[in-house]
Amino acid sequence: MFKLVMTISLIIVAISTLLYVYRLVKGPSTPDRVIALDAIGINLIAITAIISVVLNTSAFVEVILLLGILAFIGTVAFSKYLEKGEIIENDRDQ
Amino acid sequence: MKKTHVKTNDVIFQPVTKVVAFIIIIYSLHLFFSGHYTPGGGFIGGLMTAAAFVLLLLAFDVKTVEKTLNVDYIKMTATGLLIAVLTGLGSFFYNVPFLTQTFSYVDIPLLGKTALATAVLFDLGVYLVVIGVTMTIIQTIGETE
Numbered sequence: 001m002f003k004l005v006m007t008i009s010l011i012i013v014a015i016s017t018l019l020y021v022y023r024l025v026k027g028p029s030t031p032d033r034v035i036a037l038d039a040i041g042i043n044l045i046a047i048t049a050i051i052s053v054v055l056n057t058s059a060f061v062e063v064i065l066l067l068g069i070l071a072f073i074g075t076v077a078f079s080k081y082l083e084k085g086e087i088i089e090n091d092r093d094q
Numbered sequence: 095m096k097k098t099h100v101k102t103n104d105v106i107f108q109p110v111t112k113v114v115a116f117i118i119i120i121y122s123l124h125l126f127f128s129g130h131y132t133p134g135g136g137f138i139g140g141l142m143t144a145a146a147f148v149l150l151l152l153a154f155d156v157k158t159v160e161k162t163l164n165v166d167y168i169k170m171t172a173t174g175l176l177i178a179v180l181t182g183l184g185s186f187f188y189n190v191p192f193l194t195q196t197f198s199y200v201d202i203p204l205l206g207k208t209a210l211a212t213a214v215l216f217d218l219g220v221y222l223v224v225i226g227v228t229m230t231i232i233q234t235i236g237e238t239e
Contacts (some may be wrong), residue, residue: 062125062133069118069142072151076107078151084102088236089155 003054010050017043034078041071104153111153118146126221127214136217140224147229156237167229174222181215 017040024036045067052060081087122142129135150159185194197211 059133065121066138066142069121069145072114073145073152076149076152088151088232090237091157092155 006054010047010054011044013046013050017047030082031079034075034082037078038071038075041074042061043069045071110152111149115146117140117150118149122146126217127204129217130209130211130213136220137224140221141228143221144225144232148232149226151236156233167226167233169226171223171226171230174219174224174226176219177222178216178219179218181212184212202219 020036020040020043024033024040027036029034045064048067049059052058077087082090119142122139122145125134125142126136126139127134129139147159147163150162182193185192188194193216195211195213195216197213199207200210204209211239
């Protein structure tokens with residue numbers, strides 16, 4: 001019963017990831033694609049959590065926080081590139 | 095690169111960075127010290143510390159971060175390599191092959207009985223080298239106009 005619930009939720013998250021991949025390919029503008037990538041990262045966190053419950057291990061718990069941090073930094077870097085044209089500025093007060 | 099001459103005010107991003115950077119650094123230290131018994135270690139710990147520094151570089155600029163942290167990343171890489179080689183050379187004093195690692199149980203106040211392994215010192219070298227190389231690459235790319 002418990003395993004069935006986990007499998008069903010895994011399938012639902014996988015379908016949602018596929019829909020985000022559609023938005024990533026089709027998305028008319030670049031911000032659409034960036035947001036789709038960010039949401040795929042969050043879905044990846046969910047998949048990792050569900051799989052670590054199914055496999056009955058706590059070895060993947062560190063991966064969850066790692067993916068969260070990396071998704072945040074990646075999205076911030078993308079949006080800074082879209083807004084300003086450069087990611088790392090040399091001197092702000094110019 | 096196109097440059098817009100509009101002053102931007104990152105009033106949400108900069109305070110969030112000030113909090114999140116500390117959380118990332120603490121997490122990277124946790125990954126570094128837990129490497130012996132659970133997933134983690136010097137490599138991923140160093141990468142996460144570099145990620146915190148990159149987040150600071152994103153929120154502020156290269157000059158501010160250099161003034162605040164004040165570390166020479168090339169010297170950091172050299173120090174890491176030196177530590178890794180010295181832990182290998184230390185085994186010669188005990189008539190054992192190069193890079194032999196050992197550990198012992200030590201009673202530390204507050205922490206109690208703790209296993210201290212010399213492999214942690216080698217891992218510290220890896221940690222410093224990974225931070226140094228990553229930050230050298232990113233800063234060199236970011237500085238050029």
